[in-house]
Amino acid sequence: MIMTHRRFMTRALAGAAIAALVLSGCRSGGGGSEDGASAGITEEPCPDAVNEDNGCIYLGAISDLTKGPFAPLAVPITDAQKAFWQRVNEEGGVGGYDINIEDHIADAEYNPEIHNRRYQEMRNDILALGQTLGSSQTLAILDDMKNDDVIGIPASWNSAWSFEDQILESGANYCFEAMNGVDWAVKARGVSGKVMAIKYPNDYGGDAAAGAKAAAEANDLEFVEVETPTGQDNQAGAVAAVLQQQPELIVVTTGPAEMATIVGGAAAQGWQGTVVGSSPTWNPALLQSAAAPALEAMYFQAGPWGPWGTDTPGHEAMRNALGDVTPNDGYTSGWAWSYPLLAALEAAAEMDGGITRANLVEAAQNLEEVDYEGMLPPESGNQAGDPEEVAWRESVISKVDPDAPTGVSIEQEMMAGPTAESYDFSEPCFALR
Amino acid sequence: MNQFAQAILNGFSQGAIYALLALGYVMIYKATHVISFAQPALMVCGGLFSYHLTAQIGLPFWPGLLLAMILGALLGMAVERLALRPMVGKPVFTLAIITIGVDIVLRIAANRYMGANPRIVTFPDGSRQYEFLGLSITHQRVALIAVTAITVVALVMFFRYAKAGLAMRATALNQETALAQGIRVGAIFALAWAIAGGLATIAGTFVAAGSAGMEQNTWIIALKALPAIIIGGLDSLPGAVIGGLAVGIVESLTAVYQPDVAPFLGANFALVAPYALMFLVLLVRPYGLFGTREVERV
Amino acid sequence: MTSMLTPRRAPRPPRGRPQLRTSYAQDMGLLNTPAKRRSTALVILAAFTVPFLVTDDLLLIFTLGLIASVGAIGLNLVTGYAGQVSLGHAFFLGLGAYTGAVLGGDPEGSVTGYGLPMWIWLPAAGVVAAIAGLIVGPVAVRLRGLYLAIVTLGLVFLGEHIFREARTLTGGPGVGRRGPDLELFGIDFAEAGSLFGLGLSRDQQQYLLALVFLIVFAILGRNIARSGVGRAFSAVRDRDVAAAVIGVNLTVYKVMAFAMSSFFAGVTGALYYAVVGVFEPGAFGLLLSIQYLAMVLIGGVATISGSIMGALFITSLPRIAQEIAHLFPIISTSTVGGGLINVFQFEAILYGLLIIGFLIFEPRGLFGIWMRIRNYWKGWPFSY
Amino acid sequence: MTESILEVTDVELSFAGVKALGGVSFDIRGHELFAIIGPNGAGKTSIFNVLSGVYRPQVGAVRFGGESILGVAPHRIAERGLARTFQNIELFENLDVVDNLMLGRHHHLGYGWPSAVAWLGKARRAEVANRRRVEEIIDFLEIESYRHLPVGMLPYGVQKRIELGRALAMEPRLLLLDEPVAGMNGEETEDMARFILDIRDELKIPMILVEHDMGLVMDLADRVMAMDFGVPITIGTPHEVQTHPDVVRAYLGTVDDATIADVIEEVSTR
């Protein structure tokens, strides 16, 4: 009896598995892929369309939603983007189309290989990528994106994106952010001693450390760099380095757990100074941790725009659109990142032939202004020109504020320090390839 | 000198966490001859139980921890009953892969609960500093070391004097013979998993009470216990404790000194130092420091 | 001595067996029954028609599955046949991947590349990995069972460390590097093109390349398994002391198993990541090793065809989970944040559950299922 | 026949201070059948383990075919022509009968891994040639009907026979049999006894036999060595050994001399 039951289960499992695969992909005579211009855009209304009369534009989002290291941030980012395009639809859509991002959200687990697979699955069905998270992940599909005339919104602030035509970035990159953080700390916190960059051993850490180094040199300060791995249990080396070197300023590019462990650990053993972290180093829950007192005293966040609670029309619209969620600046980023794609779509709608992949690529390359509804100045969205001329170099510095919805509030409004102003941005701070 | 002693102290207290986790692995290994790759998930879930009971429901820390340990033990038993019991007698590596499946499932559920924010257990007065001989240690770390010590002593007593403990050792040696003595082997497996779940809960709670709490990536800590159990010997409880502490201390010393002493090993060699130590130990003793040697018999 | 085993009487006449094999060579043949020959030919034929039936995205999965099969065969050699459970496969895969990428990579890029042709980088990847296997093997010889497993796991962690640190070769974490160019006999497999007058997409070409690659290595694997080498592996696995006493050199065969397995892993790594495109050190972690072990266990221990089935299954499992997840109306497919559970989490859970389910309900693996199906159709008599 | 194939001189072996063998000496002459008897724990199997290289004795010398084999790896000793069976069957259960016997011919294969991988001429020819020899053994031991069955599924008595076959496949110069009839019924014992006699008389392979079944030992052996507590009591013909007072004492425990004399008397008249 048991055995028969098991056999049945096995067959049922195997059968379901095979059936599911076969159902999913019969070769449909090679359509779609050659027909790049119209891929991802239909005259049919979207499923569950807001505007029944509109056609539909499909956007893809390849993110890190379950198992990868950025899953905690990527989920709010993706949710904010869904809300963003929902709002666009509610306001009538773009050029006679509603925008659908929901149908092509994919989880790539922060793995270039899966990222590539997921792109292959959706490449014939989307007009553009509303989100592509991760640097090597995006690089893994960039050639195909170019072949397909697909533009994408990165979910990062890497300085290399300024040099990619089909990537539409927003806000100052990690490199400028770190420069602004150092310049600000020198001016506002009177830092005159050693500057230490504590960074992840990856593009994010590399980019910021390059900026911190440039700013330290410009300010004539001694500079050291410490690489630290992920995992709060692996920060003993970083803590020891802080205690040994006694820097006055630390520029951190890690995750929140690592940042809190390092700052908390160093402070517990007597270190005092200033900490500037880039935006992914903060999480409001850290205010409950044992490190909270140290963070309140020493931590500042450098970011590309104001946190969740900032008073601009864009922030306001985001808060309204998302409604009753636990505030998190992942939402803020996902929302703000989406504006340039909207602008490009609007521009392409005005062009001959309307919205097509090719027109969208052209529109994106020629954007001179993007309406960020006050989250960033319009000129920050300029893509038309050399990065040296058009790259946005201003950041916001926030301080810990237990009363603010995401635990931080603005300390210093949008500004660019002298280092960032004069930096020769003819190539990325940290080469991706 | 002071830096050296401080590094050892820090490593020792971190090692206490590894030791608790390593004890869990060894418990399950001894009873069932399976390496449970589900320990990370048990640790995460245990930490979250404590979080939920203290931060959400409002219990004080210690009762919360105790209740969480019961929940962790129940979770361990559930895993054993649902995923492993049907497989009794199958090759151990099949079972190991099943525990990996369990780990994936549990961690996804835990991630769902955690969301974007780390879950931090508040330890009463945890950041108070004690200073002695120029060394400093937080109140919370002292508590961790004390709890670990009590746990280890309790386990030793259990195995030496309790009927269930003796039955458990008997089962570890030979299941069929144990059955023939009237020992419920299934219950012993469940007990092993329950104890492992409880130990993982203590470890998880103290991780969650650390400076950054429990978040989606914290599970990796539990893997550090793997070199620990090999260093100590897979089937040795004292070995697990010593292995865990050794891993903590070696890791801490490497983190502090390797960048200056041996920079050619690359940045963050501390990450792999436990494994390097494991290789060294095995070159000398192929069954770990306290492991039982398999006797070759023909 | 020559006369020692001459039979004292004439051999008994053979009993009436329907499929009598008249020579030992035939008995030991690769496909020793007509039924096996027919079914194998059919499977290969079917495999060659697949690229003309399914979409490119699915084809990519199958391509990767075929390549991974070679790695799974390699792991099965050391773990299934020789019984040395290795969690270190990811390290050898990585070594092969980086050897291939460095030798065959773009000489102009920011990471090292020599732009050598495929017929050099592919075997070289295998050789480098095999040499690493030769170095690791002797250490492994001293250890058994779970000790060996966890020590090889340590190899993965050390390997990841090396891959992270050797940035001029690997690009480092978060950045990664590109694999080598896929160009053989003047055919560029990275572009759409025509083969034998057929217009083929990139994915179709790569699929066919992977299929031929697998057929070659499956035959090699089968040869090893059925030869004295394979028998010696099994002897070492089942009873090592007895094996030594009948003349099998344990050390040599354990090390040989590691080296051969690593060679298979090396070529797999190089080709796999050439198809994937960009890869970074994080790829070669514990999870990869576990996936390969799962391929062997789910496919069937100590079978070549099982390794292939297991590899195809595990590589398509995320997609299978994805498709099954969409069949459940209760799971909100459109929500990321809200609801009890979203579709991606459900997919991930399903992935875990499918692994558990297959192992619980069919411990002999896919090969066991295949045997059952085959036996069912043949009405296989109980011959003993 | 000029020199003995095996000479064991003053071998001592201990584990962690416990003496398993305390000065054992004997030699094998011509193709004789030499038996070792003794109560459990007398060190019989330890001698086999020393001879086949599994254990290395602390003291003494073992010369096989005129060369010392102390410290030589088990597989090397096997290659020099020493084969053995085991007390608890040590077959490769997952392999079929043919593969088990082919493994016995492992060092006769004579091809390396490169030709194995390619399965080119050499490997193929060697496999076929050795398979032919294996078939001869299958025929000799009358196990034709089990040829392609995994040995783990076969009855105990057949497994014992296959283990003997595996040892024969090695074409040994000396064969060690460790309790070949333990746990067998009368008929199976008879069969095995016949095979052993055939091996000695037709194949002319010298053998050392460890066995509890006194009837079998006394019946078949040319010479017998009785042991107790790791030390030989006596070596001689079966009858000499059977009537040796110390042997009787070892088997019956501490009893008075009169009883021993009675027993010897009884045995002698049989």
Added chain:
Amino acid sequence: MLSVKNLEVVYNDVILVLRGVSLTVPRGQIVALLGANGAGKTTLLRALSGLLDIHDGRITKGEILLGDRPIHGWDAPKIVAAGLGQVLEGRRVFGEFTVEENLRVGGHTRRGSLTDSIDEIYTLFPVLKERRKRTAGYLSGGEQQMLAMGRALVAQPDVILLDEPSLGLAPRIVQQIKDIVVQINEERGTTVLLVEQNATMALSIAQHGYVMEHGKIVMDQPAAALLEDDDIRDFYLGRGELATSYRDIKHYKRRKRWLS
């Protein structure tokens, strides 16, 4: 006391090992079960003590009664608790435990203090008392057999199953074991089912004997009668003094089974 009726056991769902076995062990008696290797003796014991399932075996037919309680389908711990103990083949003492710990494990199913029952065991086996703190793995074969029997007796079973207690022991030790079995039976009133290859030994102390062959009971007679049976002597008891020497067995005799 213990009776088996028409029992069928199947391994791995396909291999039928017991084909309708019936036997009875009356209260307070010693019953011997004889048979060659592979006859199914150990399988029968596994069925009796609930250890079949860990060997992938299953009772497909028949019943087992302990007293008047049907115990087939019970798991091993429940059967032990019901008063049926087993000493497994090959002794299987817990080698890393001390002698005393082994005995304590034997009393697992009993509630309360074990001191008294363990003392009784020490009276029965004085050598175990001498060795109480020794690690069991270092005991001699005979001492280990005594420990295994002692361990089973701590649970104070009504019926005890002994699987080949003489296996691999020197004749002198076999004699001792034999005496102890009789002593247990007489002093404690324990019912004994004794499975043996060594038929002479088993039949010399049993009241009744069964012979198994190919999963069936082929003979069922008082022990004394079995001892006298010539076939049994020749086939199972080792060859009598009149048997021909092995050297004289002709080839044809060896072949006869294959020709049929």
